[in-house]
Amino acid sequence: MCSICAAGFGTLGDMSIVQNLETVRARIRSACAAAGRTPESVRLLAVSKTFPAEDVRAAHAAGQTAFGENYIQEGVDKIAALHDLPLQWHCIGPIQSNKTRLVAEHFDWVHSVDRFKIAQRLSDQRPDDMTPLQVCLQVNTDGGETKSGVRPDEVLVLAREVMTLPRLVLRGLMTIPDPVEGFEAQMALHQRATALFEQVRTELNPPQWDTLSMGMTADLEAAIAAGSTMVRVGTAIFGGRTYAH
Numbered sequence: 001m002c003s004i005c006a007a008g009f010g011t012l013g014d015m016s017i018v019q020n021l022e023t024v025r026a027r028i029r030s031a032c033a034a035a036g037r038t039p040e041s042v043r044l045l046a047v048s049k050t051f052p053a054e055d056v057r058a059a060h061a062a063g064q065t066a067f068g069e070n071y072i073q074e075g076v077d078k079i080a081a082l083h084d085l086p087l088q089w090h091c092i093g094p095i096q097s098n099k100t101r102l103v104a105e106h107f108d109w110v111h112s113v114d115r116f117k118i119a120q121r122l123s124d125q126r127p128d129d130m131t132p133l134q135v136c137l138q139v140n141t142d143g144g145e146t147k148s149g150v151r152p153d154e155v156l157v158l159a160r161e162v163m164t165l166p167r168l169v170l171r172g173l174m175t176i177p178d179p180v181e182g183f184e185a186q187m188a189l190h191q192r193a194t195a196l197f198e199q200v201r202t203e204l205n206p207p208q209w210d211t212l213s214m215g216m217t218a219d220l221e222a223a224i225a226a227g228s229t230m231v232r233v234g235t236a237i238f239g240g241r242t243y244a245h
């Protein structure tokens, strides 16, 4: 773990994490109610990037089991520090080729696959004694050239290729839309991902296609209204991130 994380700067303390989790769960419940969806149809992924293992432990004590990490080495260190707990770990950050082995050997899920070469390495490197790696394809719904994510018009091709890989299970799509103000504008962006999600189901029908990973602290209500099945929430649970890696 990086020295700054280990020092625990910027952490809220256990009581606040417990309260914040309750608040986020209530937000999810009311967003589901407003959208006519059952609360069980949306999973909460707690994004613990930059926060120390002790904060993850506090969230687990309050019933949270799924955690997301952006920075692979930081995630691997936290997974090791918390191996006594039955947690599920999701890699949600960019993956360089030289980091695929760490991801394949330590994480349960990856949300950020946007190239076949990375998917192939993850499948090749997934240890035989682990369950297959659960994968979402990251899609760049805004079309920004510099952003991570596969282009919308390339999603079907990549999904078809990833379905052939023996040690991966293709579960769905992930998207990080540009921040915009207002429910309607946020929802319009999320709906682009929802449309692609439905298109893959219609055209390829992957056997376990059930995950639309979208919505963060600022836009989870709009994401749920648009059909998200997994929201990735950091700030509203662990507090503000006081520095960037």
Ligand SMILES: *Cc1c(COP(=O)(O)O)cnc(C)c1O
Binding pocket: 047, 049, 070, 092, 093, 176, 216, 217, 218, 232, 233, 234, 235, 236
């Ligand atoms: C940091 C991050 C989140 C959480 O964002 P918050 O605004 O803190 O809730 C979700 N998804 C990804 C990919 C992230 O990098």
